[in-house]
């Protein structure tokens with residue numbers, strides 16, 4: 001057997017396999033739309049954002065969609081529009097933007113454990129974190145796999161709380177046959193380049209609440225309803241026409257994107273399932289994940305190497321990997337003080353052992369299998385790698 005690259009073997013790939021890669025149109029694919037907006041000068045506040053919103057509504061089967069310049073701003077505006085004050089229960093196993101949106105609204109985040117198997121917010125823990133100041137729950141569909149929505153809805157109803165979803169990863173994902181975007185008071189998607197629906201940068205808020213949608217349209221436009229007589233203290237968080245054109249191109253193929261990601265995830269699972277010490281996110285059969293990310297969790301004792309040792313070994317094979325989400329929010333520099341002394345052992349365990357592997361539309365089956373082969377090879381040479389890294393550290 002060939003040696004792993006870290007022990008002097010040939011790297012498995014002679015060029016870097018990136019962790020992610022957006023599927024971009026060729027300039028010709030969007031030439032007509034671009035030349036139209038360039039010649040008219042209508043590069044923002046035009047018809048394409050509206051068109052994208054209509055297509056998103058149609059695709060997801062949701063009555064209102066409001067496009068914004070990012071998911072982060074979408075979350076900030078949604079919380080502002082809902083006038084949430086007090087505390088919101090939120091997972092720590094998320095991207096810090098989820099928490100940032102709460103802080104920008106002066107809302108106190110109440111950090112909550114996630115589930116060991118699904119990596120999503122744990123409804124049992126949510127309930128334990130509710131007190132008289134709690135006004136909402138913010139779920140995150142981690143990697144595009146829906147949270148336990150029914151249970152969260154039940155809790156929100158029982159305690160009269162707002163339920164909002166950070167659906168940054170979730171465009172095109174489903175829960176019990178329905179697209180994400182149809183749940184809670186509002187869901188907010190990201191349209192940045194690593195996502196399934198890509199607008200370059202961008203976000204979209206979906207809701208069934210007409211008043212909320214209208215308020216969000218005013219808020220994203222500085223607070224101006226279009227009369228120059230400002231009604232609210234808003235932001236400029238509009239999506240430009242250029243981004244909407246990219247989004248319109250992307251929505252035409254988003255289903256294919258998700259199918260391909262699901263195929264890739266299957267290949268990974270099929271090829272890695274027998275390896276000791278590797279586990280996957282649990283996805284119930286009534287959930288369709290977008291596989292915005294494909295992540296594995298390493299059990300050091302069984303796998304024989306630490307997550308960091310596997311990371312370095314894969315990087316030497318020219319495979320880009322990511323530790324996502326790591327550190328968890330309560331261990332991030334900016335949040336450490338705020339959550340001093342908090343213990344979230346499940347979140348920490350996942351975060352300290354998770355590795356996201358490359359996944360994107362144009363990643364070929366052979367490449368996925370080769371990545372799996374590398375992980376197997378690294379496992380087979382685990383003792384030598386440990387030894388090698390120990391000596392490297394000493395020197």
Ligand SMILES: Cc1ncc(COP(=O)(O)O)c(C=O)c1O
Nearest residue numbers: 070071072095097168190191192
């Ligand atoms: C869970 C989560 N929430 C929010 C965001 C922020 O999205 P955006 O970059 O569109 O602001 C991200 C970004 O990847 C994310 O992973």
